[in-house]
Amino acid sequence: MTVMNRKRKKQIVNDFQTKMDYDELLNCMRCGFCLPSCPTYIETDGNEAASPRGRIALMKAVVDGKMEPDKDFEDQLSLCLGCRACEPACPSGVKYGHLLEEARDILESKKKHSPPVKLLRRVVFDQLFPHQNRMRKLSGLMWFYQKSGIQKVARATNMTKIAGKNMSTMEKVLPPIPSPARLKNRPSFVKAEGAVKKKVAFFSGCLMDTMFMQTNDATLYLLKKANCEVVIPQTQNCCGALHAHSGEKDTAKELAKKNIEAFEDGEFDYIISNAGGCGALLVEYDHLLKDESEWKERAQAFSNKVRDITEILYEVGLPDMELNSQIVTYQDSCHLRNVMRTAAAPRKLLQLIKGVSYMEMKDADQCCGSAGTYNIIEQEMSMQILDHKMRNVESTKAATIVTANPGCLLQMKLGIEREGKKDNMRAVHIVDLLAEAVRKKEEEKQTV
Amino acid sequence: MLKKKVKKKLEKIVGSENFLDSQQDLIVYSYDATPDYQAIPDAVIKPKDTQDVSEIVKVCNEYKVPIVPRGSATNLCAGTTPLEGGLVMVFNHMKDILEIDEENLTVTVQPGLITLDMIKAVEEKGLFYPPDPSSMKISTIAGNINECSGGLRGLKYGVTRDYVIGLEFVMPNGDVVKTGGKLAKDVAGYDLTRLMVGSEGTLGIITEATLKLIPIPETKKTMLALYDSLEAAGNTVSKIISNRIIPATLEFLDQPTIQVVEDFAKIGLPTEAGAILLIEQDGPAEVVERDIERMAEICNETGALSVQVAATPEEGESLTSARRSALSALARLKPTTILEDATVPRSKIAEMVREIETIAERNNVRICTFGHAGDGNLHPTCMTDARDKEEMHRVETAFEEIFAKAIELGGTITGEHGVGVMKSPYLSWKVGEAGVDAMYGIKQAFDPNNIMNPGKIFAKDTRKRVVVQQ
Ligand SMILES: Cc1cc2nc3c(=O)[nH]c(=O)nc-3n(C[C@H](O)[C@H](O)[C@H](O)COP(=O)(O)OP(=O)(O)OC[C@H]3O[C@@H](n4cnc5c(N)ncnc54)[C@H](O)[C@@H]3O)c2cc1C
Ligand code: SF4
Ligand code: SF4
Numbered sequence: 001m002t003v004m005n006r007k008r009k010k011q012i013v014n015d016f017q018t019k020m021d022y023d024e025l026l027n028c029m030r031c032g033f034c035l036p037s038c039p040t041y042i043e044t045d046g047n048e049a050a051s052p053r054g055r056i057a058l059m060k061a062v063v064d065g066k067m068e069p070d071k072d073f074e075d076q077l078s079l080c081l082g083c084r085a086c087e088p089a090c091p092s093g094v095k096y097g098h099l100l101e102e103a104r105d106i107l108e109s110k111k112k113h114s115p116p117v118k119l120l121r122r123v124v125f126d127q128l129f130p131h132q133n134r135m136r137k138l139s140g141l142m143w144f145y146q147k148s149g150i151q152k153v154a155r156a157t158n159m160t161k162i163a164g165k166n167m168s169t170m171e172k173v174l175p176p177i178p179s180p181a182r183l184k185n186r187p188s189f190v191k192a193e194g195a196v197k198k199k200v201a202f203f204s205g206c207l208m209d210t211m212f213m214q215t216n217d218a219t220l221y222l223l224k225k226a227n228c229e230v231v232i233p234q235t236q237n238c239c240g241a242l243h244a245h246s247g248e249k250d251t252a253k254e255l256a257k258k259n260i261e262a263f264e265d266g267e268f269d270y271i272i273s274n275a276g277g278c279g280a281l282l283v284e285y286d287h288l289l290k291d292e293s294e295w296k297e298r299a300q301a302f303s304n305k306v307r308d309i310t311e312i313l314y315e316v317g318l319p320d321m322e323l324n325s326q327i328v329t330y331q332d333s334c335h336l337r338n339v340m341r342t343a344a345a346p347r348k349l350l351q352l353i354k355g356v357s358y359m360e361m362k363d364a365d366q367c368c369g370s371a372g373t374y375n376i377i378e379q380e381m382s383m384q385i386l387d388h389k390m391r392n393v394e395s396t397k398a399a400t401i402v403t404a405n406p407g408c409l410l411q412m413k414l415g416i417e418r419e420g421k422k423d424n425m426r427a428v429h430i431v432d433l434l435a436e437a438v439r440k441k442e443e444e445k446q447t448v
Numbered sequence: 449m450l451k452k453k454v455k456k457k458l459e460k461i462v463g464s465e466n467f468l469d470s471q472q473d474l475i476v477y478s479y480d481a482t483p484d485y486q487a488i489p490d491a492v493i494k495p496k497d498t499q500d501v502s503e504i505v506k507v508c509n510e511y512k513v514p515i516v517p518r519g520s521a522t523n524l525c526a527g528t529t530p531l532e533g534g535l536v537m538v539f540n541h542m543k544d545i546l547e548i549d550e551e552n553l554t555v556t557v558q559p560g561l562i563t564l565d566m567i568k569a570v571e572e573k574g575l576f577y578p579p580d581p582s583s584m585k586i587s588t589i590a591g592n593i594n595e596c597s598g599g600l601r602g603l604k605y606g607v608t609r610d611y612v613i614g615l616e617f618v619m620p621n622g623d624v625v626k627t628g629g630k631l632a633k634d635v636a637g638y639d640l641t642r643l644m645v646g647s648e649g650t651l652g653i654i655t656e657a658t659l660k661l662i663p664i665p666e667t668k669k670t671m672l673a674l675y676d677s678l679e680a681a682g683n684t685v686s687k688i689i690s691n692r693i694i695p696a697t698l699e700f701l702d703q704p705t706i707q708v709v710e711d712f713a714k715i716g717l718p719t720e721a722g723a724i725l726l727i728e729q730d731g732p733a734e735v736v737e738r739d740i741e742r743m744a745e746i747c748n749e750t751g752a753l754s755v756q757v758a759a760t761p762e763e764g765e766s767l768t769s770a771r772r773s774a775l776s777a778l779a780r781l782k783p784t785t786i787l788e789d790a791t792v793p794r795s796k797i798a799e800m801v802r803e804i805e806t807i808a809e810r811n812n813v814r815i816c817t818f819g820h821a822g823d824g825n826l827h828p829t830c831m832t833d834a835r836d837k838e839e840m841h842r843v844e845t846a847f848e849e850i851f852a853k854a855i856e857l858g859g860t861i862t863g864e865h866g867v868g869v870m871k872s873p874y875l876s877w878k879v880g881e882a883g884v885d886a887m888y889g890i891k892q893a894f895d896p897n898n899i900m901n902p903g904k905i906f907a908k909d910t911r912k913r914v915v916v917q918q
Contacts, residue, residue: 026783054476091776
């Protein structure tokens with residue numbers, strides 16, 4: 001347990017008073033309309049403290065000096081998935097995600113980590129993720145999850161919990177890691193197959209371009225098939241989402257600036273992302289850099305161009321697609337849906353595939369419990385949410401669960417593994433499935 | 449602070465996991481949807497059943513600990529703000545549908561059930577529960593009963609009161625009382641069911657309710673009429689009613705409200721219009737068709753700029769759900785949003801609207817108005833900032849003048865949101881001193897120790913009646 005000493009508490013209160021956006025806190029009129037959409041409120045059987053309205057009230061109480069920031073408070077903010085399902089539900093337009101991020105940043109920066117944890121955090125957040133070449137060298141996704149383990153130490157300083165029960169199952173669901181040679185040879189330009197319909201730039205993402213390289217390849221393949229010309233700026237970096245959500249805002253800002261620079265020149269209409277988690281931060285670079293006057297406009301220009309891959313593919317159109325007859329269901333990526341507000345395009349694309357019968361699952365818009373590193377940090381709640389999710393998947397009788405974000409993909413795979421359904425169910429990233437369907441149709445044409 | 453002994457006794461009844469008193473728990477049960485009200489309770493308690501409730505109440509009555517029953521805390525009258533501390537009682541463990549009786553057309557439920565969950569469950573069986581407050585996706589049945597909530601369908605179908613036919617409640621001394629039942633008729637003694645409806649948690653704790661259902665209407669049509677002013681819309685309302693048509697829904701929004709609702713819902717509302725009327729009729733297809741046609745004519749006759757009938761039920765639904773978001777959407781404009789629900793006889797709508805505009809101007813405050821035009825229930829909503837004391841003072845004056853005018857026109861200070869703390873200083877304006885005395889007599893008979901939701905309905909002092917300068 002983190003024991004908060006007096007000095008730290010005072011510092012936190014002080015930072016809350018100077019840094020939290022009080023107008024935004026007041027903007028919550030406590031109508032409660034967001035409650036039914038909050039997974040932690042539902043899973044705790046209606047505990048107000050675990051609801052968006054409750055968490056906002058807690059933050060406000062700290063600012064107002066009505067409450068000392070204590071361990072309960074930290075835990076409650078940690079229990080929040082950051083899924084932001086409360087935002088589209090809120091008629092007052094409260095930017096809950098921004099409030100949460102600021103609060104977590106304050107708590108994190110005022111936290112005294114033990115020397116080894118501090119060292120590890122620095123290695124991961126400063127030395128590893130910001131450097132694409134180092135990421136490439138990093139073989140084995142376990143590392144990524146060990147990092148989450150470190151976070152666990154950081155949050156709870158409780159060594160025993162690090163080796164969570166999921167770790168071994170998690171290992172089983174990791175994708176095969178591409179060979180170092182392949183990792184090095186990433187393309188910087190892809191020509192459209194026919195006459196160019198759109199010029200786009202591709203945000204490849206640090207994890208996506210390493211552990212999920214196959215998905216990135218599929219993305220480029222689909223863009224090419226859709227007659228998009230693609231540039232992949234080589235100086236781009238990790239998006240910074242992991243940092244922004246872990247209270248490492250300064251590093252996130254640095255990364256954002258590098259990316260803005262990397263994408264500033266060049267003629268293209270859109271910046272394409274294929275991971276909801278990254279895309280959601282990219283579209284909010286303008287918010288991230290709102291206090292830096294020389295960056296505000298540049299960030300705005302960048303953010304305005306960001307689109308999810310499914311939006312573009314649906315807009316420009318794909319060649320005919322076909323798959324063996326199967327039931328397919330879709331699990332929303334929270335950040336894709338709630339922040340980028342992309343929900344229809346992936347569903348429509350899936351329904352275009354011949355052979356696919358699309359079944360919408362109950363509560364598809366609710367978080368799967370993956371939420372970045374949440375499934376390690378808040379394992380119990382994450383698994384409770386996942387188990388409910390799997391019930392809903394099962395009632396669609398789907399053989400394929402489609403997601404649009406790597407974290408969700410792993411979580412769904414974990415769900416399948418936990419249920420012992422590996423033999424008759426699979427989880428795939430939407431672009432992998434679309435690419436499979438385009439290829440299949442093409443092969444068929446060739447054999448005819 | 450609760451005495452150690454009291455805490456022990458309460459924990460023994462519900463188990464320590466259902467008795468909360470950490471700093472965090474007290475903060476999150478210290479407020480409701482009423483702006484600028486907050487008070488910290490001593491503890492929060494979650495009973496499992498009626499027996500628990502009764503035992504808790506007995507302990508509280510013995511030690512004179514206030515009890516504030518709380519649903520989802522969406523009320524707008526500070527009704528669940530624990531002004532005098534004590535216990536906040538929440539019904540998370542009591543939210544089941546106990547029975548849907550398809551022969552008697554009733555549903556029996558526990559207090560913590562979410563209104564919309566109940567509505568969906570009965571609709572699956574082809575039955576209909578009309579009261580649909582805008583907050584229904586999160587409000588609870590007991591909250592609805594205790595505020596006697598209304599909704600968009602109130603004009604034709606009435607309000608919560610018209611559907612509550614049986615109750616089980618725990619008296620402040622711990623006795624369990626059952627009233628009414630699955631009965632269309634029942635005159636055995638005083639009508640305690642009606643007394644409990646709208647009692648705002650001040651007389652007892654509702655632990656079970658039996659509600660009346662009706663068959664679901666076969667069809668429904670929605671239409672939208674545009675005006676250049678609210679007054680013109682008001683004329684349409686009067687004319688529709690005087691033509692003996694009772695639509696299911698007759699709602700209006702003024703221009704600023706249309707703007708913010710559109711910003712939230714993005715369904716293509718005409719943001720340039722001065723006012724809109726949202727009209728809905730349900731029932732057998734031919735009746736709906738005929739009424740909608742006739743009402744469209746009336747709209748045109750009374751100066752509507754355009755009239756548009758929703759092509760599909762989905763389109764209609766998106767219009768009504770956008771209307772439901774009006775209040776919260778208005779909250780975007782300024783840090784503090786204060787909403788009132790002065791109500792006047794239908795025929796006085798246009799006059800009242802005009803008066804609200806003058807009052808706002810005179811006091812230099814910003815007031816948007818929307819509401820249930822059909823039943824004269826207006827929601828003048830003031831966008832302000834609670835930190836600005838001087839402006840808050842003007843807001844208060846403006847609302848006082850609105851209340852006074854509403855009463856002058858034969859109306860009331862609150863149509864559906866309840867008195868709570870917010871309107872307690874004005875209660876006597878509406879019901880008179882004798883009225884307040886009669887109510888207080890009932891309160892004392894039920895709750896001599898004043899433990900049930902103290903500080904609500906009955907004010908410490910009554911406001912001096914303002915005189916509206918013309
Ligand atoms: C955005 C918004 C829109 C709204 N729209 C409408 C509308 O269209 N129409 C309308 O009428 N109201 C409306 N309201 C007001 C409010 O939602 C209703 O009054 C609602 O019925 C309250 O339900 P609740 O569960 O939140 O109750 P709460 O606010 O928790 O409680 C309301 C009252 O009921 C008492 N209570 C709760 N449970 C019990 C119990 N078991 N036994 C005894 N007393 C109990 C409480 O003490 C309190 O006095 C709106 C509110 C908001 C914020
Ligand atoms: S971000 Fe998700 S978990 Fe957190 S409060 Fe909002 S809805 Fe709940
Ligand atoms: S919906 Fe928005 S305004 Fe209402 S309680 Fe939730 S965050 Fe606050």
